[in-house]
Amino acid sequence: MDPSQKRSRGRPRAFSATPESTTIQALDRALHILKTLAASDGMSLTELAEASGQSPATVYRVLSTYEAHGMVEFQPATQLWFVGQQAFRIGSAFLGRSNLVEQARSAMHALMSLTGETANLAIADGGDVMFLSQVETHEPIRAFFRPGSHGPIHASGIGKALLAYYPQDVIERLMRGHALTAFTGRTFTDNDRLLEELAVIRGRGWALDDEEYTDGMRCIAAPIFNEFREPVAGISISGPTLRVTHARAKEIGTQVRDAADRITEAIGGTAPERRANTPRRRTR
Numbered sequence: 138m139d140p141s142q143k144r145s146r147g148r149p150r151a152f153s154a155t156p157e158s159t160t161i162q163a164l165d166r167a168l169h170i171l172k173t174l175a176a177s178d179g180m181s182l183t184e185l186a187e188a189s190g191q192s193p194a195t196v197y198r199v200l201s202t203y204e205a206h207g208m209v210e211f212q213p214a215t216q217l218w219f220v221g222q223q224a225f226r227i228g229s230a231f232l233g234r235s236n237l238v239e240q241a242r243s244a245m246h247a248l249m250s251l252t253g254e255t256a257n258l259a260i261a262d263g264g265d266v267m268f269l270s271q272v273e274t275h276e277p278i279r280a281f282f283r284p285g286s287h288g289p290i291h292a293s294g295i296g297k298a299l300l301a302y303y304p305q306d307v308i309e310r311l312m313r314g315h316a317l318t319a320f321t322g323r324t325f326t327d328n329d330r331l332l333e334e335l336a337v338i339r340g341r342g343w344a345l346d347d348e349e350y351t352d353g354m355r356c357i358a359a360p361i362f363n364e365f366r367e368p369v370a371g372i373s374i375s376g377p378t379l380r381v382t383h384a385r386a387k388e389i390g391t392q393v394r395d396a397a398d399r400i401t402e403a404i405g406g407t408a409p410e411r412r413a414n415t416p417r418r419r420t421r
Contacts, residue, residue: 166189166191166195166199167199167202167203169189170185170189170191170196170199170200171203171208171209171220171224173185173188173189174209174218174219174220175220175224175285176286179212179215179217179218179219180217180218181216181217181218182196182197182200182216182218185200185218200218203221204221206223207221207222207223207224208220208221208223208224208227209221209224210222228285236404237258237269237361237369237370237400237404238258238269238270240400240403240404241258241270241361241370241372241400241403242270242272244372244396244397244399244400244403245257245258245270245271245272245372245396246272247396248272248372248374248392248393248396249272249273249274249374251392252374252389252392252393253274253276253376253380254274254276254279254280254374254375254376254380254381254389255271255272255273255274255279255280255281255374255375255376256271256272256372256373256374256396257270257271257280257282257295257356257358257372257373257374257375258270258271258370258371258372259282259288259293259295259370259371259373260369260370260371261290261296261299261368262287263290263315264289264290264291264311264314264315265287265288265289265290265296266287266288266289266290266293266295266296266299266371267285267286267287268282268283268284268285268286268287268288269284269370270284271284274376276376276380278376278377279376279377280354280356280375280376282375288350289318289320289350290311290315291315291317291324291325291331292318292320292324292325292346292349292350293346293349293350293356293358294344294345294346294356294357294358294371294373294375295344295356295358295360295370295371295372295373296371297334297335297338297344297346297358298338298343298344298358298359298360298368298371298373299360299368299370299371300331300335301335301336301338301339301344301360302339302360302362302367302368302409303368308332308335312328312331317331320349320350320351321348321349321350321351321352323347323348323349324349324350325349341390341394342359342390342394343357343358343359343390343391343393343394344357344358344359345357345386345390346358346375348378353377353378354375354376354377354378354381355375355376355377355378355381355386356373356374356375356381357373357374357375357381357386357389357390357393358371358372358373358374358393359371359372359373359390359393359394359396359397359398360397361397361400361401361404361406362401362406362407362408362409363404363405363406363407364405364406364407365407366406366407366408366409369406370400371397372393372396372397372400373393374389374393
């Protein structure tokens with residue numbers, strides 16, 4: 138394309154940002170069906186209709202349309218519907234926007250081999266983290282996060298690692314907009330205590346999810362930075378408490394932080410200087 142030529146507009150001149158004027162309701166309902174199916178391990182027509190709150194006839198028409206485009210697949214033997222290959226190809230276009238996943242793979246494999254635990258890669262998604270990739274351990278008891286699945290930002294290792302390096306106003310906005318839901322007896326549900334935890338994380342460069350999301354599981358994570366020293370993703374290892382012990386936490390934390398630094402360098406980023414931090418001002 139000639140650089141002198143102007144690209145076509147992404148929105149019409151009379152564009153209005155109000156959802157009422159821009160949303161196609163039928164498409165919105167159809168996408169809800171696809172997202173519901175994607176969050177499962179296969180669903181029957183009846184199950185999908187109940188989960189999406191739509192009639193079986195409507196859901197079947199949507200599924201038939203998706204099937205014609207390869208977005209979903211039907212298995213006659215089980216009478217279950219699954220996400221299709223074309224949906225994966227479309228979703229993979231998101232990962233193609235950067236080389237983050239590609240650059241992280243070797244570091245994740247090395248981290249899994251070094252620690253013996255599952256390595257994860259995730260980014261922030263509002264008040265959650267979304268998992269992009271995973272390298273599983275060969276141990277029989279292990280953590281599993283499906284790519285595209287979400288976890289709470291305040292109760293996950295990667296989530297806290299990212300929060301620790303966010304600007305203060307962003308942290309406060311997230312705290313106001315998202316309740317600090319308790320998932321276990323160890324979850325941080327108090328703003329002041331969470332802020333103190335984030336200060337500790339900034340000082341050492343890695344975060345610990347100490348059974349805060351799932352009893353019996355620990356996660357140790359560190360942030361990945363872009364060229365502006367902004368946290369854009371996180372890498373972690375996760376495993377059962379009998380293997381990821383408190384005695385190993387510092388050693389594993391250093392290994393995870395080093396892996397995150399290697400990925401930061403590989404994508405052209407720069408990690409901020411690490412030093413002891415005092416807690417930031419408290420949010421009321």
